[in-house]
Amino acid sequence: MHVKHLALGAIVAAGFAATVMATKAEAQETIYVPLMTYRTGPFAGSGTPIANGMHDYLSMLNERDGGIGGVKLAIEECETGYDTKKGLECYEQVKGKHPVLTNPWSTGITLGLIPKASVDKIPILSMAYGLSASAVGNDFPWVFNPPATYWDGLSMIFRYIGGKEGGLDKLKGKTIGFIFFDGGYGREPIPLLEQYAKDYGFEVKLYPVPAAEMQNQSGLWLNVRRDRPAWMVMWGWGAMNPTAVKEAARxxxxxxxxxxxxxxxxEDDARPAGAEAKGFTALNFSAVGANFPAIQDIVKTVVDKGKSQTPKEKVGESHYNKGVYNSVMIAESIRNAQKLTGKKIVTGEDVRRGLETMNITAARWKELGLPEFGSPLAVSCADHNGHQAAYVMQWDGAKWSKVSDWISPMKEKVTPLLDAAAADYVSKNQPWPKRTEPCDKAS
Amino acid sequence: MDMLYKIFLDPFVQMASAPDLLVQTLWEGLVSGVLYALIALGFVLIFKASGVFNFAQGIMVVFAALTLVGLHAMLRDWGVSSGTAAAYLALALTVAVMFGLAFTIERLVLRPLVNQPDIILFMATFGMTYFLIGLGELVFGGEPKLMIADDLHLPRGAIDVKMLGGFVSFQKIDIAAAAIASIMVAGLALFFQKTRIGRALRAVADSHKAALSVGISLEQIWVVVWFAAGIVALVTGIMWGARSNVSFALEVIALKALPVLILGGLTSIPGAIVGGLIIGIGEKLGEFYWGPLIGSGIESWLAYVIALLFLLFRPQGLFGERIIERI
Structure with a gap:
């Protein structure tokens, strides 16, 4: 009996030791990349394709290249449901596993994580969302929001509108409607919009859509019918977008x-309205389509092998490719970190430097198997955004088509506002840590 | 002074100067109101039969619509070549699924909780909500789906009628929604007022024990009522899904029935109908004429304000039963 117990104890102990060793070995030999995603809830329509794109590109690097610099990526999704509270819980769950960065995928979650980033030494990559002011690297050394801020986005939309109107001065006396998700994200560009209204002499009409009314906008669009704005600009997300497009058509x-x-x-924003949505336009910073070598590699090594949740026909769609773009930035920052430090297994501190030295030129996009996938992207020590160009595409009733060249943001308008907003954030959140991180030569 | 003018006079000046927009607003309110009434009816039926406020009614709307769309896609994948045939087959199967759901709820949730305090049953509906969310996402995925409106031959497009110096646009899908919802509401009201099962339902609502003593089967009534609530959820899901799309955000819309219930009373079928119309029309008028004064987007809370204003004068709701308890 005694011997039996001893043997059983030895087996259990050996099993436990083996598990611990295996976990330790795995932890040592991989780079941990958590992805905060949302495939459930009212925002799943937007969140699912992005989650798929992010996951599939990183998985493809594992399958095709054996990871980055010979180190496999440990990819783990945490479901946030686009809920700030759940997102912060996700962060606490993954924090102990030494992530090299976080992708909050929600402005609310990003705002909650900004004060934690410098303390936990985990950089935040909030791709084209989050706090616009976090583009100021001197005040926010741990936060990155490339390739463009919301304010850049609004300025590019106004460049486009100006082009169509024959000059922004032609907007004088007209009304611009702004329909937005009534939350931190939707309200983010309003200061710049109001500034433009003063500068160009137009009137702004605001149409907020509360989360509970995302699919019940008919009353709001009656206001639009009465106000007759010359242009409508939308800052929506999730179920709000297709409903707004349908209501506009109605x-x-x-x-x-x-x-x-x-x-x-x-595509799922315009598709429900089908042909009635013909003509609807949207800004975009990444290409649409699967006709890129890297995306074909995703199909070959991930989707066709059943290692993805993406239906094959959805690979290359607009939001899917934004997820790919996000993962390209993750991969490039890890590569940069490996180069800068000479280490294979990099940490959050190293990847922060990698993000700060990110420079994806047109040639580099091509090298990555994504020629002209995005405009050249350069982040620096002082500028954590890049303020890169985007383009306008139009729904033809069945698919998106590019209808403009790359449009640059109005940096001269945006930068002073960003600096002022960053200073304001810092003053309201005292004691805010002063930047102590040195700048790398390459940044 | 200016503010007083904007609140008390300007809206009525606008109504007089652009009567076409007033008619349009009233129409939009009517359509929303009928749909709210339909959702509220689902709550009322269950409350009358089992004394339970069914928190899961909202997710039942999503679940029913998702089941319909999901089964349609599956049938097409399995080789049903005609979209219409697949749609109506899926509709029949969804009705069967909703019956199965009602039966399962009665067996697994209600029956074991007979004679438990109401709060326990209420909490059980919370559990059902999360279960149905998980089940729906597991089987059909979390991403939004297009309602199969064309295959169901729901009308598309609008009828623009020139009137009152402008035009009023009547969306055909809204006309269909209003008509179908009205028929459903009238049919259910008649069914529960005039038929044997309806009388049994009212007996159960008054007293479970008394109903049992005269041979009414509680189990049968519960299945019938939950099934009826499931059908109401399906119709609501189809109509609202056709107006936007089928996503889990629809669950929140179903909660718009809460102010309708506050207003109409939890036990009154006519209350649900009148309450729905008052809330629907009231919130659209409020949003359109008074919303811009306080930044628009007021619909989400205006419905509750309207309901609370009514409650100041009729605490039991418009048609609710006045409860007098002797001490």
Missing amino acids: INFPMDKFVSIWWGSG
């Missing part, structure tokens, strides 16, 4: 004068 709003920020540029 009131016969001219769809070619309805422009969305990049988060309304999904």
Whole structure:
């Protein structure tokens, strides 16, 4: 009996030791990349394709290249449901596993994580969302929001509108409607919009859509019908977008004068309205389509092998490719970190430096198997955003088509506002740590 | 002074100067109101039969619509070539699924909780909500789906009628929604007022024990009522899904029935109907004429304000039963 117990104890102990050793070995030999995603809830329509794109590109690097610099990536998703509370819980769950960065995928979650980033030494990559002011690297050394801020996005939309109107001065006396998700994200560009209204002499009408009314906008669009804005600009997300597009069509709003920020540029945003949405336009910073060598590699090594949740016909769609873009930045920052430090297994501190030295030129996009996938992207020590160009695409009733060249943001308008907003954030959150991280030569 | 003018006079000046927009607003309110009434009816039926406020009614709307769309896609994948045939087959199967759901709820949730305090049954509906969310996401995925409106031959497009110096646009899908919802509401009201099962339901609502003593089967009534609530959820899901799409955000819309219930009373079928119309029309008028004064987007809370204003004068709701308890 005694011997039996001893043997059993030895087996259990050996099993436990083996598990611990295996876990330790795995932890040592991989780079941990958590992905905060949302495939459930009212925002799943936007969140799922992005989650798929992010996951599939990183998985492809593992399958095709054996990871980055010979080190496999440990990819783990945490479901946030686009809920700030759940997102912060996700962060606490993954924090102990030494992530090299976090992707909050929600402005609310990003705002909650900003004060934690410098303390936990985990950089935040909030791709084209989050706090616009975090583009100021001197005040926010641990936060990155490339390739463009919401304010850049709004300025690019106004460049486009100006082009169509024959100059922004032609907006004088007109009304611009702004329909937005009534939360931190939707309200983010309002200060710049109001500034533009003063500068160009137009009137702004605000149409907030509360989360509970995302699919019940008919009353709001009656206001649009009465106010007759010359242009409608949308800052929506999730179920709000397709409903807004349908409602715009219902009131016969001219769809070619309805422009969305990049988060309304999904196929599932326009598709429910079908042909009635013809003419609807949206800004975008990444290409649409699967005709890129890297995306074909995703199909070959991940999707076809059943290692993805993406239906094959959805690979290359607009939001999917934004997820790919996000993962390209993750991969490039890890590569940079490996180069800068000479280490294979990098940490959050190293990847922060990697993000700060990110420079994806047109040649580099090509090298990555994604020629002209995005405009050249350069982040620096002082500028954590890059303020890169985007383009406008139009829904033809069945798919998106590019209808403009790359449009640069109005940096001269945006930068002073960003600096002021960053200073304001710092003053309101005292004691805010002063930057102590040195700048790398390459940044 | 200016503010007083904007609140008390300007809206009525606007109504007079652009009567076409007033008619349009009233129409939008009517359509929303009928749909709210339909959702509220689901709550009322269950409350009358089992004394339970069914928190899961909202997710039942999503679940029913998702089941319909998901089964349609599966049938097409399995080789049903005609979209219409697949749609109506899926509709029949969804009705069967909703019956199965009602039966399962009665067996697994209600029956074991007979004679438990109401709060226990209420909490059980919370559990059902999360279960149905998980089940729906597991089987059909979390991403939004397009309602199969064309295959169901729901009408598309609008009828623009020139009137009152402008035009009023009547969306055909809204006309269909209003008509179908009205028929459903009238049919259910008649069914529960005039038929044997309806009388049994009212007996159960008054007293479970008394109903049992005269041979009414509680189990049968519960299955019938939950099934009826499931059908109401399916119709609501189809109509609202056709107006936007089928996503889990629809669950929140179903909660718009809460102010309707506060207003109409939890036990009154006519209350649900009148309450729905008052809330629907009231919130659209409020959003359109008074919303811009306080930044628009007021619909989400205006419905509760309207309901609370009514409650100041009729605490039991418009048609609710006045409860007098002797001490």
